[in-house]
Amino acid sequence: MNLTETPEERTFRAEVQAWMAAHLTGEFAALRGCHGPGEERFDAALAKRWEQELATAGWVGIGWPQAAGGAGLPLGKQIIFHEEYVRAGGPGRLGHIGEQLFAPTLIDFGTPAQQARFLPGIRAGREYWAQGYSEPNAGSDLANVRTRARLDVERGEWVIDGQKVWTSWAQEADWIFVLARTEEGSQRHHGLSLLLVPLHQPGVTVRPIRQMTGGAEFNEVFFDGARTEGSLHLGPVGEGWKVAMALLGYERGVSTLGQQAQFRHELDLVIAAARANGAAQDPVLRQRIADAALRLATLRFHALRVLGAGGASHAAYTAKYAWSNWRRDLGQLAADVLGRAGDVVRADDAARTRLQQVWLSSRADTIYAGTNEIQLNLIAERALGMPREERKGP
Amino acid sequence: MDFTFTEDQIAFRDAVSRFFMTEAAPEQLREVWETGAGRSAALRKKIAEQGLTALSVPEAEGGLGMGDIDWALMTQELGYYAIPDSLADTAYLAPGLLAGLPAGHALRAQWLPRVVDGSCRIAIGHPVNPWVADAHLADLLLMAHPVADGCELHAVPRAKVELTVLPSIDASRRLFEVRWHPDTETRVLDGVAGAPQWAATLDRAALNVGGQAIGLAQRMLDLATDYAAQRKQFGKPIGSFQAIKHHLADVVTEIEFARPVLYRAAAALAAGEPDASVRASHAKLACAAAAWTAARKAIQVHGAMGYTWEVDLQMFMKRAWVLDAAWGDRAFHRARLGAALLDAETLPSIGPGTTFA
Ligand SMILES: Cc1cc2nc3c(=O)[nH]c(=O)nc-3n(C[C@H](O)[C@H](O)[C@H](O)COP(=O)(O)OP(=O)(O)OC[C@H]3O[C@@H](n4cnc5c(N)ncnc54)[C@H](O)[C@@H]3O)c2cc1C
Numbered sequence: 177m178n179l180t181e182t183p184e185e186r187t188f189r190a191e192v193q194a195w196m197a198a199h200l201t202g203e204f205a206a207l208r209g210c211h212g213p214g215e216e217r218f219d220a221a222l223a224k225r226w227e228q229e230l231a232t233a234g235w236v237g238i239g240w241p242q243a244a245g246g247a248g249l250p251l252g253k254q255i256i257f258h259e260e261y262v263r264a265g266g267p268g269r270l271g272h273i274g275e276q277l278f279a280p281t282l283i284d285f286g287t288p289a290q291q292a293r294f295l296p297g298i299r300a301g302r303e304y305w306a307q308g309y310s311e312p313n314a315g316s317d318l319a320n321v322r323t324r325a326r327l328d329v330e331r332g333e334w335v336i337d338g339q340k341v342w343t344s345w346a347q348e349a350d351w352i353f354v355l356a357r358t359e360e361g362s363q364r365h366h367g368l369s370l371l372l373v374p375l376h377q378p379g380v381t382v383r384p385i386r387q388m389t390g391g392a393e394f395n396e397v398f399f400d401g402a403r404t405e406g407s408l409h410l411g412p413v414g415e416g417w418k419v420a421m422a423l424l425g426y427e428r429g430v431s432t433l434g435q436q437a438q439f440r441h442e443l444d445l446v447i448a449a450a451r452a453n454g455a456a457q458d459p460v461l462r463q464r465i466a467d468a469a470l471r472l473a474t475l476r477f478h479a480l481r482v483l484g485a486g487g488a489s490h491a492a493y494t495a496k497y498a499w500s501n502w503r504r505d506l507g508q509l510a511a512d513v514l515g516r517a518g519d520v521v522r523a524d525d526a527a528r529t530r531l532q533q534v535w536l537s538s539r540a541d542t543i544y545a546g547t548n549e550i551q552l553n554l555i556a557e558r559a560l561g562m563p564r565e566e567r568k569g570p
Numbered sequence: 571m572d573f574t575f576t577e578d579q580i581a582f583r584d585a586v587s588r589f590f591m592t593e594a595a596p597e598q599l600r601e602v603w604e605t606g607a608g609r610s611a612a613l614r615k616k617i618a619e620q621g622l623t624a625l626s627v628p629e630a631e632g633g634l635g636m637g638d639i640d641w642a643l644m645t646q647e648l649g650y651y652a653i654p655d656s657l658a659d660t661a662y663l664a665p666g667l668l669a670g671l672p673a674g675h676a677l678r679a680q681w682l683p684r685v686v687d688g689s690c691r692i693a694i695g696h697p698v699n700p701w702v703a704d705a706h707l708a709d710l711l712l713m714a715h716p717v718a719d720g721c722e723l724h725a726v727p728r729a730k731v732e733l734t735v736l737p738s739i740d741a742s743r744r745l746f747e748v749r750w751h752p753d754t755e756t757r758v759l760d761g762v763a764g765a766p767q768w769a770a771t772l773d774r775a776a777l778n779v780g781g782q783a784i785g786l787a788q789r790m791l792d793l794a795t796d797y798a799a800q801r802k803q804f805g806k807p808i809g810s811f812q813a814i815k816h817h818l819a820d821v822v823t824e825i826e827f828a829r830p831v832l833y834r835a836a837a838a839l840a841a842g843e844p845d846a847s848v849r850a851s852h853a854k855l856a857c858a859a860a861a862w863t864a865a866r867k868a869i870q871v872h873g874a875m876g877y878t879w880e881v882d883l884q885m886f887m888k889r890a891w892v893l894d895a896a897w898g899d900r901a902f903h904r905a906r907l908g909a910a911l912l913d914a915e916t917l918p919s920i921g922p923g924t925t926f927a
Binding site for chain 1: 699700701736737738739740743745802803804805806808811812813814862866869870873874876877878879880884887888891892894895896899900901904
């Protein structure tokens with residue numbers, strides 16, 4: 177264990193700072209603090225140009241191995257990048273699902289041809305991905321997916337019918353990885369495949385779902401005879417469950433590094449607001465803020481330990497549950513710090529609007545990427561080996 | 571000692587509940603909120619026909635002469651059906667202020683009968699709130715004006731105020747920044763006479779918001795309980811999983827422990843007990859906490875569905891969240907309790923040794 181920053185890491189930090197200062201300017205300044213699709217001021221074309229700006233400088237795929245076209249940066253430097261990115265006001269990453277969830281899974285499970293085809297588009301910030309897991313009847317019970325795909329042997333294509341739901345950012349994506357039943361009559365996690373499907377085609381309809389925040393970040397995606405090439409299954413046909421779970425491992429693991437930097441930034445915003453409006457003088461709020469800071473530091477040490485050890489440990493199961501509760505509590509803290517002013521939406525008060533977003537969006541943290549209840553079941557059943565609750569399941 | 575409601579009080583509450591169930595269903599409310607004014611004159615008229623606007627007006631002025639204890643029940647219905655602010659402000663808080671004026675005061679005769687027949691709306695501007703709810707439709711604004719020796723009461727017609735609308739997180743709210751000039755024409759009570767009236771209004775308002783919070787909590791609990799019975803995952807209703815059951819059992823426990831606090835505060839206010847303010851603060855805190863818990867657990871039980879605009883849960887969650895800071899946020903009411911418990915010469919009856927008082 178050595179937690180001091182090396183001279184090389186310090187130089188790297190300065191490099192990221194300087195790059196952000198020089199590039200998050202001009203037209204990109206409008207993206208500062210912007211989260212992503214669903215926000216009124218969100219400009220998709222601009223966000224994509226920004227991803228390309230990052231890509232050109234080599235900031236996309238920093239954690240991928242060099243052989244895959246990435247920078248192969250060690251964990252320490254990845255963390256530094258995320259910290260400085262957020263500190264400089266870097267916007268939500270439209271390429272997140274492709275770069276952080278899909279690409280690592282593609283590197284693990286994809287054929288050389290698939291990698292050669294998809295990694296460069298992600299690496300260049302040209303192609304965007306969405307995650308097609310959840311369905312109306314397959315939320316926590318993901319193995320219940322009904323979306324079907326059959327192979328049209330003549331044309332060598334998969335033909336897909338069914339519906340996905342809650343698909344984040346699908347309205348801006350080009351491709352979607354779809355967990356589909358490729359074996360007729362198969363049950364639960366058997367006979368599923370992870371198919372790579374282009375979104376821009378006549379058989380696919382993307383319909384935004386309005387959220388309680390007012391914006392529409394997630395969508396329904398309908399497949400009605402949609403097609404993709406016969407070779408575009410990630411991992412063996414019928415073994416999509418294993419691949420899908422590996423991807424979830426990335427979603428709950430390394431990809432949270434950037435998120436933690438974001439959390440720190442949000443906590444700083446709460447602190448700044450508390451100082452500005454006097455809430456910092458309230459003894460109860462003072463203690464809650466202190467508590468939030470301590471818990472966040474602990475989350476960070478935990479993540480460093482888990483990721484440093486390669487991820488697959490008992491401790492890894494506890495990460496998602498811990499950070500989602502932290503952020504949910506931060507949301508309430510933000511609301512309490514805003515106090516009576518939190519009620520009113522003011523376009524001219526960016527700091528307040530940002531905290532209101534933290535507050536409302538934090539209501540979803542304990543739901544997406546595995547609900548709290550499912551995470552607790554996993555901790556109890558997988559990490560502790562406790563008897564399973566009686567239910568039909570994988 | 572009798573800590574229960576009369577059969578008449580319960581029957582009236584049930585009638586009001588049935589009325590709102592048909593006349594103020596979520597889809598109707600959503601429609602009204604989408605309009606600029608955000609309020610329905612037709613609905614207000616029907617509410618008046620039910621006698622709801624007459625509740626607090628003294629019988630001499632044509633009202634029903636009911637009081638805080640009845641409102642402890644009524645406000646829960648207002649919350650359960652997410653009825654906007656102006657109803658309680660007009661029918662509960664304003665009559666409280668007006669009925670505090672000496673008998674025969676011109677304002678009483680002018681406004682109380684109109685409250686009864688539902689032909690006016692009255693908005694209340696109290697220093698604890700930075701904004702005034704529903705000021706745009708108010709025929710009269712009762713405004714507080716803090717002065718060196720207390721707090722004056724002013725009756726201001728809408729023509730004499732300037733309003734700026736402020737959009738709220740809660741689509742049902744209509745909040746306004748109000749600019750106005752106190753003058754001798756608008757002044758109804760001087761600072762010394764006004765101060766106790768405004769203090770009583772704050773307590774009543776805390777009770778009102780507390781009651782609504784409990785109603786909202788109950789509604790969110792009901793929505794989540796229904797959803798847990800219908801939604802199936804892993805081949806079973808999610809309500810059969812212990813994790814879900816325990817969430818909702820926690821909510822009902824918190825609600826049941828807030829209700830008696832609310833009722834005790836209502837009794838204190840009705841009887842003019844000296845520690846009524848402390849009890850009102852206690853009630854507001856307990857009820858608001860129950861509403862936060864209910865919101866948190868209800869959305870969790872709904873999964874992603876609860877995070878959508880379409881599903882009604884969000885209407886009730888947002889209302890619970892914004893009311894949390896209305897009429898004094900948690901810090902304000904906790905500070906009042908703290909001061910009463912720690913700084914006062916004589917301990918209030920809420921402290922140790924008087925647990926059952
Ligand atoms: C903001 C947001 C973005 C999302 N983005 C995506 C996306 O891009 N792609 C995608 O595929 N999905 C996405 N999702 C969907 C997300 O993965 C699901 O919401 C989640 O898996 C829960 O499923 P559900 O909403 O159907 O809830 P349900 O599974 O119906 O759960 C309802 C409640 O029941 C509980 N429950 C269910 N089963 C059990 C059990 N066995 N024991 C105890 N409790 C149980 C749950 O914990 C929850 O509290 C997103 C969701 C949100 C909120």
